Amino acid sequence: MALTLTTKEFPETYVNPRGIPRVAFVDSVEQYVKSRGITVESILKQFQEQHSKYKLMEHKLAQNRSHLASKIPEITKTTETLQFLRKKLAEEDSGFKTNYGLTESVFCEAEVTPQKTVHLWLGASVMVEYTFDEAIALLGKNLAAAKKNLESTVEDLAWLSDQLVILEVNTARVYNYDVVKRREEKEKGSQ
Amino acid sequence: MASKQDTTPIDVAWEDQRNLCTFGRMNRRFQELDVEVRRRNADLEKLTDAADEILIADDVKYVFGESFVALDADDVSALIDAKKETIESELKSLSEEKVVLEKAMNQLKSQLYAKFGSQVYLENE
Numbered sequence: 001m002a003l004t005l006t007t008k009e010f011p012e013t014y015v016n017p018r019g020i021p022r023v024a025f026v027d028s029v030e031q032y033v034k035s036r037g038i039t040v041e042s043i044l045k046q047f048q049e050q051h052s053k054y055k056l057m058e059h060k061l062a063q064n065r066s067h068l069a070s071k072i073p074e075i076t077k078t079t080e081t082l083q084f085l086r087k088k089l090a091e092e093d094s095g096f097k098t099n100y101g102l103t104e105s106v107f108c109e110a111e112v113t114p115q116k117t118v119h120l121w122l123g124a125s126v127m128v129e130y131t132f133d134e135a136i137a138l139l140g141k142n143l144a145a146a147k148k149n150l151e152s153t154v155e156d157l158a159w160l161s162d163q164l165v166i167l168e169v170n171t172a173r174v175y176n177y178d179v180v181k182r183r184e185e186k187e188k189g190s191q
Numbered sequence: 192m193a194s195k196q197d198t199t200p201i202d203v204a205w206e207d208q209r210n211l212c213t214f215g216r217m218n219r220r221f222q223e224l225d226v227e228v229r230r231r232n233a234d235l236e237k238l239t240d241a242a243d244e245i246l247i248a249d250d251v252k253y254v255f256g257e258s259f260v261a262l263d264a265d266d267v268s269a270l271i272d273a274k275k276e277t278i279e280s281e282l283k284s285l286s287e288e289k290v291v292l293e294k295a296m297n298q299l300k301s302q303l304y305a306k307f308g309s310q311v312y313l314e315n316e
Contacts, residue, residue: 009213025208081255099252099259162212169203169211
């Protein structure tokens with residue numbers, strides 16, 4: 001089975017469709033520090049700021065992902081219920097009885113009479129009547145949209161985590177470079 | 192981070208950076224898969240228990256969304272079997288992905304440990 005996007009490498013030319021910026025990899029720390037022309041402390045401080053921005057983005061995306069991840073099974077459940085309802089009402093002309101939840105722990109018996117339409121709750125205090133076919137089609141569309149959204153969120157998260165790792169490694173290398181440089185200067189100075 | 196006793200730390204090339212990023216992502220995905228597999232196994236157990244209970248129970252109600260519908264034991268068994276099949280096939284593809292990931296991760300691990308030795312830490316604990 002092929003590795004999915006979350007486990008394969010992003011191509012060098014990849015540009016994130018949602019605009020998450022790429023962190024530049026530092027080839028030579030010495031050259032990088034010289035070219036920036038500021039102290040190592042300032043470089044490290046900038047890296048820190050970048051890091052907190054990316055972390056915030058990651059947090060938002062993770063929330064987005066869990067929201068979508070919970071929506072998908074709900075839509076599937078509703079679709080299942082609709083299909084069962086349609087089948088059952090086609091089989092038995094007299095309807096059937098069900099136990100309907102009034103609240104979380106109180107159920108009461110209800111009779112489902114044959115009907116051609118269902119009402120779907122669309123959120124924002126809006127409920128719309130559809131035929132069975134229309135309803136199932138709408139739910140199918142919603143499910144596809146949610147799945148696509150989830151895919152792009154997952155892709156963004158993968159890209160973001162890559163950038164975070166690059167940033168952290170950059171920080172570590174600049175810090176190490178500084179430590180080594182200071183040690184060398186101290187040794188040179190004491191000779 | 193460099194410590195006082197370290198010799199000059201081995202620098203990170205772009206190739207190594209990519210390996211590190213990919214390893215991180217694979218590891219994360221592996222952990223997600225672990226959670227999913229465990230959840231599916233728990234679901235399967237519950238379904239099996241339910242299927243057994245049906246044989247003893249008198250009338251069975253199946254849950255759709257948030258309502259219960261009284262159905263024959265046969266219909267319910269069929270519904271449960273269908274659900275079990277879906278979960279089992281999901282479980283199979285998830286486990287396959289885990290195996291592929293584990294192999295790829297071990298390969299990356301050996302590459303990274305070869306280059307960086309003790310300067311890199313790639314375990315979960």
